[in-house]
Amino acid sequence: MNYDVIIVGGGAAGFFTAINLAEHTPELRIAILERGKDVLSKVRVSGGGRCNVTHAEFIPNELTKNYPRGEKELKGPFHTFMTGDTMDWFDRRGVALKIEEDGRVFPVSDSSETIINCFLSETKRLGIKILTGHAVKHFDQIEEEWTIETSQGTFTATKLMIATGSNPKIWKILQDLGHKTIAAVPSLFTFNIKDSRIKALPGVVTNASVQVKNSKLSSEGPLLITHWGMSGPAILKLSAWGAIELNKNEYNFEIIVNWLQHYTQEEVLEMLKELKNQYPKQQLYTYAQFDLPKRLWQSLVLASGIQSDTRWADANKVQFRTLSEQLTRGIFKVNGKSTFKEEFVTAGGIDLKEVNFKTYESKKYQNLYFAGEVLNIDAITGGFNFQNAWTGAFIAAKAIASKE
Template identity: 85%
Template sequence: MMNYDLIIVGGGAAGFFTAINVAENDPKLKIAILERGKEVLSKVRVSGGGRCNVTHAEFIPNELSKNYPRGEKELKGPFHTFMTGDTMEWFDRRGVALKIEDDGRIFPVSDSSETIINCFLSEAKRYGVEILKNHAVKNFYQEDKQWLVETSQGDFRTTMLMIATGSNPKIWKIVQDLGHQTVDAVPSLFTFNSKDSRIVNLPGVVTNASVQVKNSKLSSEGPLLITHWGMSGPAILKLSAWGAIELNACQYHFEIIVNWLQYYSQQEAFEELKALKNKYPKQQISKYTQFELPKRLWQSLILASEIRNDTRWADVSKMQLRTLSEQLTQGVFVIKGKSTFKEEFVTAGGIDLKEVNFKTFESKKYHNLYFAGEVLNIDAITGGFNFQNAWTGAFIAAKAITSG
């Protein structure tokens, strides 16, 4: 049976970040990463469309924590220890240059996730961290102040154990058997499926909008992208994260109200339309888009208001303008189902946060048992925030592991 000082279960972002920081803090420790698959860091590879959205340019801890539907309160303290600027400095010290894009997302200058993966692999190699692939963990338990870890390729013994497996149900079951509570996993970060005739022919159209789930307090705003299957973009993804539990409860059958003008009220839109009728009486309504809307969307909403394409402003009735103002600001869309956002599958759910010490990321039930990343009931909106949770938890756990 192989003996280690630290075994990390899970060869993803949180697992590698823990291993490298522990090894840097105390090079004498014998460390292994156990990965059930053939490849490590697979989620890092596909993140950000293959560019790896490392973190997000939010540098105030309390503001950063507001991007976590689950974990907001718990992460405030940890973010004061390690957050965005620390992440950027960490990679910079290892020769990985990062850049901030206009929307705040942070990527490697290389625009390739391989840069991050190569950094992790070379650092792990430099510090002698063992990476054991195809090692599916079957069980782990404490015995004589040591942790025994049973895998598909043999058993291991370790003083300290870090669980960084994300939403792996088999690991959750083992953790439950140890007496930890878990919150059931439900999808977060998904797009909305809709076959509404107003958007069915508009894939690729994107505009700023505000969106509200009907008969709910759930709302969001920002870029909304019309897709072949319905709606996506930051406005929708944010809504899916904040509404993960509520939308799962209604089996993803619900209605949303879309304000394509974002900040206009229905009455304000109506007044503006009346002004346009007076200003451009001879102009065809559909010919020139208004409110800076994409032309195809403008024309689709005109048709939905039962205004023919060749209608001039002079000939449109007050009732039609009223209907158009409603379509622009209060359009109701039926959502039936969801689609996973690219390969970046994120779940809400995981180990109950009340059972973790967020000064160390150690279990409150077991000494020398640590958790980091998505195995905890923490998830975020899209934009690099889920990785920042992984880096922060792993860094603080590494500090605790090497200070005791």
């Protein structure tokens, strides 16, 4: 089958490329090849099934700071197409979006099906062919034409877009063509921690700062205690920034948790002394301090060797020193990771030096383009990975259209 443009990968970046390209140049014959039986599966599970479309950061240089890999390369592209453009794009297609308090952007419907239906209706309207069950086995450029061999036949196209995310088979084909790829390691994962201090606290959330011991890696924000350890934005951000380093450590390391975020141990020690003077007859255990969740405060009090019936007046210097340490410098042993829901994100992909970020075209092959997570670009959680997909797909579509 002959097409003008073939897009390998039926995910966010693939569909966004196809739709924008078909709108620019309606006469083009465009096909999306998807190895699975369903398209847009990652869109469906994003944001707990609500689809976290993007993030409400409207300054390009600030937006790039959310990308552990790709920060420098995305500065130019984000000046061309970023958050506001994404929101406008969906608005013009009848998809109303909303900004939540933490900056995440979702469809007003709170359903990823709204985004999926938008994409499917647009591809149908524009005559874009969607071919599922087509696993790509090989592709190569012969003279000026790409030949793509799949599990259901061979296709040809003058232009080829790879939007397959972290598909190892596709990476191997690209390596055989001479492209360098950075090995994939997991990003966006939670920490497995077995510790008596948090064992009975699943569901507790509080703002904290977290640092990997003997490392410069640190993060802060909401931390969620789970049945298996710790999660929440503070942990997920740390996992993204530390994806390569933590992988080298085989996910066995220690973290230092400051449950009070910015207070030092010495500052907390002084505050505990003040509380002792203020509430001498009150039991420490009974009332949570420092705006901490009650169950967390009580757990840390007991971990400090202070009995539940100890009054503030009876607590000694050693107990206060231990409690101040538990509050600001609690050390927890991490032993393994868990994938963050179904939203599996990897660090790794096509070496960014081999891509022209004005067009998202390969520097090694003409008419070969990349978008989304197939590139060595990844972000923290919050809609940033999708924004990378939309931006790359839009710019690539525009570049391909300009050649026609």
